[in-house]
Amino acid sequence: MHGKVYLFPTTMSAGAPAEVLPQRNIDLIRNVRYFVVEELRTARRFLKACDRSIDIDALNFEVLNEHTPQQDVEAMLRPALEGNDIGVLSEAGCPAVADPGADLVAVAQRRGVEVVPLVGPSSILLSLMGSGFNGQSFAFTGYLPIDAAKRAERFKQMERDIRVRRQTQIFIETPYRNNRLVAELCSKLPGEMLLCVACDITGQDQSIRTMPLKKWKTSQYNYDKKPSIFLLYS
Numbered sequence: 001m002h003g004k005v006y007l008f009p010t011t012m013s014a015g016a017p018a019e020v021l022p023q024r025n026i027d028l029i030r031n032v033r034y035f036v037v038e039e040l041r042t043a044r045r046f047l048k049a050c051d052r053s054i055d056i057d058a059l060n061f062e063v064l065n066e067h068t069p070q071q072d073v074e075a076m077l078r079p080a081l082e083g084n085d086i087g088v089l090s091e092a093g094c095p096a097v098a099d100p101g102a103d104l105v106a107v108a109q110r111r112g113v114e115v116v117p118l119v120g121p122s123s124i125l126l127s128l129m130g131s132g133f134n135g136q137s138f139a140f141t142g143y144l145p146i147d148a149a150k151r152a153e154r155f156k157q158m159e160r161d162i163r164v165r166r167q168t169q170i171f172i173e174t175p176y177r178n179n180r181l182v183a184e185l186c187s188k189l190p191g192e193m194l195l196c197v198a199c200d201i202t203g204q205d206q207s208i209r210t211m212p213l214k215k216w217k218t219s220q221y222n223y224d225k226k227p228s229i230f231l232l233y234s
Contacts, residue, residue, distance in 0.1 A: 003080040005088060005108045006032065007101065009120020010046050012092045012227065013203025017050045020202050025118050026050050032087040034060045034079040036104050039091045046089065064088075064100050073103045080113045092227070094122045098142055123229045124170055127198035130208035131168070133233040138168035144181070155188050162193070162234050169232040178223035181230065186217040189232070196231040199223055 008029055011017055017026065029050055037043035040063055044056050062076045080086050088095040088104060095101035096117075108115050124140050139161065145151045158169040173181045178197075185195055191214030198208045205226075211219065 001083055002111075002113045003034075003083050003085040004114045004116050005077075005080055005086050005105065007088050007095045007105070007115065007117040009094045009118060009122070010042075010089055010092055011049075011202070012121050012123060013200050013206075015203065017046070020121050021050075022119050025120065028118070029087060030054065032085050033058070034062075034084050035087045035089060036062045036064050036076050036101065037089040038063070038065055038095075038100060042091050043089045064104060066100055068100065068103070070103070074107055076104055077107050077111060077113065080108065081111065092123075094120060097122060097124065098140065121202050123198070123201050123227075126201050127196065127208065127229045127231060128168065128170065130198060131196035131231045131233070132210050133168040133194070133196065133231055134166055135168070137166060138170060140170040143172055143174070152188070155185075158232055159189060159193070162232060170229065171231075172229050175223075175225050175227065178226065178228050179221070182216055182221065182223065185230075185232070186213045189213055190234075191217070193232060193234045196233075197221070197223060197228055198231070199226050199228040201227075201229070 006028060008025060009021065011020055029047065035043060040061055043061065047054050048056060064073060064076060088101045090099045090101055096105045105115055128135055128138060145154055161167045162169060191212060193213050194210055195213050195216055196208065196210040200206050
């Protein structure tokens with residue numbers, strides 16, 4: 001009998017896990033001894049916040065990030081093949097969604113190991129829910145390119161997809177460039193296009209704000225160094 005691969009969403013802001021996660025998640029996590037995590041320190045802190053009685057030093061951790069070789073990912077599934085459950089933790093939010101945990105899930109699917117995704121916060125879905133934009137057709141494109149030419153082409157492509165396909169565009173930026181991104185969008189895209197900025201989702205300072213770019217151009221905001229996600233529509 002194989003074990004299962006549980007995909008445990010983690011918190012995205014300060015606060016107790018019980019405030020944003022179902023009790024079932026916390027009950028399940030108490031019984032898992034093998035974890036595949038994106039960032040070890042974040043994972044250990046999250047588990048201790050779930051239940052202070054968890055003996056962190058008795059757990060087994062493997063780190064899976066964007067630098068992990070594929071052959072190492074294959075080996076991370078071994079505990080499940082031996083009958084033990086594995087918990088997968090992203091640094092924040094849902095594992096395997098815009099997250100390297102997807103590589104382990106792909107291996108589990110190929111090997112016939114049951115994958116159990118659990119309910120929890122996703123910045124992509126929560127920001128879309130709060131934006132007022134099209135939730136039937138949307139695309140998450142991750143980080144914008146740094147190269148100026150590729151970046152300009154991405155803006156044009158997003159504008160085309162919004163106008164022709166009526167598709168909401170969702171993307172992120174390195175946090176210290178958040179303010180510059182808003183200003184850039186205001187200068188490169190039509191003023192009537194709508195921008196939603198969702199900041200500190202599920203946190204005490206949560207802000208989800210939708211306005212035309214022409215209003216963003218003259219508004220006061222400060223998203224630098226704050227976890228934010230951006231959405232465009234018209």
